[in-house]
């Protein structure tokens with residue numbers, strides 16, 4: 064896989080494709096943004112999950128090139144959608160390995176300029192555990208990214224161990240509640256108490272809250288009641304290719 068991935072990256076990302084999953088505003092039901100999720104159509108193995116190949120990219124020094132491909136392809140797509148009249152906010156995932164690259168901010172800044180993307184339309188999602196692994200590095204990176212004008216979102220929240228002091232220092236705009244809490248969401252259950260507390264904490268800190276992995280009407284009902292700002296999950300849309308996303312967004316209006 065390592066050799067094949069290297070080959071793909073040496074050939075302009077051949078076989079790699081970004082899928083996009085909408086984040087829906089809980090009340091207006093409008094699409095507030097889409098999250099880019101990478102797929103690899105491997106020549107013989109079929110579709111390989113990022114859960115498999117991102118760790119390989121990290122281990123074999125390919126994460127820089129892979130991250131660059133993702134960022135540039137997402138920005139290229141944003142520009143393309145804009146030409147088609149679709150001004151879409153896009154969220155891109157960053158791993159801890161990527162945050163440790165000293166030139167990450169410079170590369171993002173260069174890509175923003177080259178594709179002529181308004182920084183404010185771009186969000187970077189970093190998992191809570193990645194952000195906590197090396198708080199010095201991530202805080203420095205987040206401050207530099209925020210200075211570029213891009214937004215930050217804390218992904219998979221509730222599975223890491225952020226201190227409130229640290230959370231307050233992060234220049235993040237958004238917090239995404241981990242899927243595991245949404246999965247178990249029932250009136251009066253433990254997850255209910257956790258989700259309620261997280262939403263209240265986030266709002267107190269001025270962050271907007273996204274629930275990920277929303278699948279059922281019951282989960283949606285509870286999340287609306289709790290006051291969650293945005294919803295993401297198979298109930299609304301699965302991650303889909305860029306062309307399909309444009310059709311999906313148009314059918315919404």
Ligand code: G
Pocket residue numbers: 099100101112113114117133156157158302
């Ligand atoms: O789509 P899902 O199976 O597709 O994604 C699995 C995991 O891979 C998720 O944790 C997701 O955040 C991560 N992931 C998907 N695309 C990217 C990407 O472009 N960069 C990074 N760093 N992680 C990604």
Ligand code: G
Pocket residue numbers: 084100156218219275276277278295296297298302
């Ligand atoms: O770690 P991150 O939150 O970026 O992971 C996104 C992953 O979650 C992707 O693999 C995506 O396909 C998956 N996903 C998105 N919506 C749902 C959902 O409603 N249910 C489940 N089980 N997975 C989802």
Ligand code: NA
Pocket residue numbers: 098156188218
């Ligand atoms: Na994410």
Ligand code: MN
Pocket residue numbers: 218219239241275
């Ligand atoms: Mn997540």
